[in-house]
Amino acid sequence: MEERDARPAAPPYIQVHGITKRFPAALKGQALVTVLDQVETSIARGEFVVLIGPSGCGKSTLLRIMNGLIPADEGRVTIDGATVQGPAGDRGMVFQSFNLFPWRTALQNVAFGLELHGVGSQERDGRARRLLAAMGLGGFENYYPRQLSGGMQQRVGLARALAIDPEILFMDEPFGSLDAQTKLLMQDELETIVQRHKRTVVFVTHDMEEAVFLADRILIMSQRPAKIIEEVRVDLPRPRMDHMRAAPEFGELKAHIWNQVRTAQEFRPTIGAVDHPTAATHG
Amino acid sequence: MRIPGVDVRFAIIRIASTAALFTAWEWYGSQPGQFALPPPSKVFPALVESIVDGGLVQAAIGTLWVGAVGFSIAAVLGVTLGLVIANVSWADNTLTPLVNAAYAAPITMLVPIIGIYTGLGFTGKVTLVVLFAFFVILINTEAGVRQVREDLVETARSFEASRIQIARHVMLPSTMPFILNGLRLGVGRAVRGAIVAELLLLVSNLGLFLIRAGATFNMPRLMAGIFFTMLMGYAVMWFAGYLERRSLRWRGEATY
Numbered sequence: 001m002e003e004r005d006a007r008p009a010a011p012p013y014i015q016v017h018g019i020t021k022r023f024p025a026a027l028k029g030q031a032l033v034t035v036l037d038q039v040e041t042s043i044a045r046g047e048f049v050v051l052i053g054p055s056g057c058g059k060s061t062l063l064r065i066m067n068g069l070i071p072a073d074e075g076r077v078t079i080d081g082a083t084v085q086g087p088a089g090d091r092g093m094v095f096q097s098f099n100l101f102p103w104r105t106a107l108q109n110v111a112f113g114l115e116l117h118g119v120g121s122q123e124r125d126g127r128a129r130r131l132l133a134a135m136g137l138g139g140f141e142n143y144y145p146r147q148l149s150g151g152m153q154q155r156v157g158l159a160r161a162l163a164i165d166p167e168i169l170f171m172d173e174p175f176g177s178l179d180a181q182t183k184l185l186m187q188d189e190l191e192t193i194v195q196r197h198k199r200t201v202v203f204v205t206h207d208m209e210e211a212v213f214l215a216d217r218i219l220i221m222s223q224r225p226a227k228i229i230e231e232v233r234v235d236l237p238r239p240r241m242d243h244m245r246a247a248p249e250f251g252e253l254k255a256h257i258w259n260q261v262r263t264a265q266e267f268r269p270t271i272g273a274v275d276h277p278t279a280a281t282h283g
Numbered sequence: 284m285r286i287p288g289v290d291v292r293f294a295i296i297r298i299a300s301t302a303a304l305f306t307a308w309e310w311y312g313s314q315p316g317q318f319a320l321p322p323p324s325k326v327f328p329a330l331v332e333s334i335v336d337g338g339l340v341q342a343a344i345g346t347l348w349v350g351a352v353g354f355s356i357a358a359v360l361g362v363t364l365g366l367v368i369a370n371v372s373w374a375d376n377t378l379t380p381l382v383n384a385a386y387a388a389p390i391t392m393l394v395p396i397i398g399i400y401t402g403l404g405f406t407g408k409v410t411l412v413v414l415f416a417f418f419v420i421l422i423n424t425e426a427g428v429r430q431v432r433e434d435l436v437e438t439a440r441s442f443e444a445s446r447i448q449i450a451r452h453v454m455l456p457s458t459m460p461f462i463l464n465g466l467r468l469g470v471g472r473a474v475r476g477a478i479v480a481e482l483l484l485l486v487s488n489l490g491l492f493l494i495r496a497g498a499t500f501n502m503p504r505l506m507a508g509i510f511f512t513m514l515m516g517y518a519v520m521w522f523a524g525y526l527e528r529r530s531l532r533w534r535g536e537a538t539y
Contacts, residue, residue, distance in 0.1 A: 069441060086443070093441035099434050103456040103533040113442040116452070144533045164442065 353412025365424025415476025427461025
């Protein structure tokens with residue numbers, strides 16, 4: 001059911017061409033470890049794409065290459081036709097461990113990107129204040145990160161990324177270190193935000209439920225050296241509601257993804273072929 | 284600084300232990316034949332007298348001035364060089380062995396060289412203070428830069444921060460606790476350096492006060508001088524610590 005192909009192709013917004021990345025081995029004298037192997041994919045404007053795969057497969061690395069934080073060894077990423085050469089002000093990033101600046105208050109953290117880009121203090125404070133209020137953090141403007149719970153910190157992290165009004169939001173397991181309930185709440189909130197602002201989102205996770213709940217399309221990656229072995233469209237209606245988690249379709253998708261991820265984890269690609277028979281094409 | 288009443292238990296312990304110390308000192312100092320260590324009942328009148336006749340206060344101001352000038356130079360040099368060493372590998376390779384050697388060595392042994400090189404005046408004293416305070420500031424600054432969290436640098440980069448912006452918005456604030464700690468330790472060492480300079484390089488100010496009292500066997504006056512010097516050091520360190528805590532409020536009370 002997942003192999004729906006070639007619907008009238010939206011013009012590719014983000015294109016990933018033959019991305020290969022190698023890292024030095026943990027021990028000296030060993031060969032380089034190939035993390036990403038000729039990864040190809042493309043993402044349409046306004047699409048919510050989730051990267052999922054076995055842990056350590058290079059999902060986060062791919063995300064960072066797409067954002068321009070680290071260079072690829074081979075291949076290139078283009079956004080709107082332009083090759084990515086480094087991070088840009090119209091792309092926001094949300095991190096797994098929040099990465100708030102501990103010496104900045106919630107408000108100052110949210111205003112960080114605006115401050116770098118020379119936005120005046122009145123305007124950036126106003127914007128940061130509105131974003132914090134929208135995240136349910138009104139009244140916490142002057143709190144330091146250490147005074148906030150994990151969920152609140154990640155709301156600040158999300159607000160910080162949204163403050164620069166990015167075209168694309170890169171999210172690296174943003175809810176991975178939150179407790180189960182907070183995680184569900186944050187997923188709901190993210191859905192609301194995405195519905196309201198309509199951004200392109202690239203989201204890394206290893207949580208199948210999260211993937212199905214949030215994604216328009218899920219890219220399943222193999223074990224290292226990773227490729228995208230399958231893409232799964234999620235045709236659940238938007239906005240996604242909490243009750244959909246109980247829908248049979250939801251469960252089937254989840255089970256299917258788990259199956260694929262597990263298979264990817266078991267068939268170590270260093271031994272066998274990486275290409276999965278059901279691997280879908282892109283574009 | 285604690286609000287009185289919040290930590291009554293500690294205040295009581297502190298007062299009690301100080302009282303016990305002074306009582307013991309009084310007892311020991313009043314033993315017949317005890318000359319080198321006069322009791323507080325003789326030291327404190329001598330202290331009051333030295334303060335009232337103005338000699339001690341003036342001497343202390345002179346010493347603190349030497350310390351302050353030297354410390355300021357050491358702070359600028361130490362922080363700057365610490366930042367350079369932590370960021371530039373060739374500077375690290377060439378300077379770190381020298382810094383370590385100098386840090387571990389007693390600066391006092393340089394007194395004869397400084398005396399010959401800069402003469403015995405103000406410059407010489409300040410030079411010695413700089414050498415006393417400089418290394419601890421440098422080493423702390425360098426350690427601070429080395430512990431900057433790479434993930435926060437990456438975060439700044441994701442916002443398209445330039446190298447200078449990263450230095451200003453990530454490196455500097457993360458290094459600040461270390462720099463301030465180095466400066467606080469440096470202040471103490473600067474005071475020490477100033478007194479050493481005035482004892483060994485050019486006898487003056489507090490050094491003169493102490494040496495004169497010692498040379499005339501005026502032991503209460505000597506002890507008063509020593510006591511006053513220590514009190515001054517305590518006040519300077521407390522003030523430095525207060526400034527440090529104030530500027531690091533984001534880290535919270537638990538850190539201290």
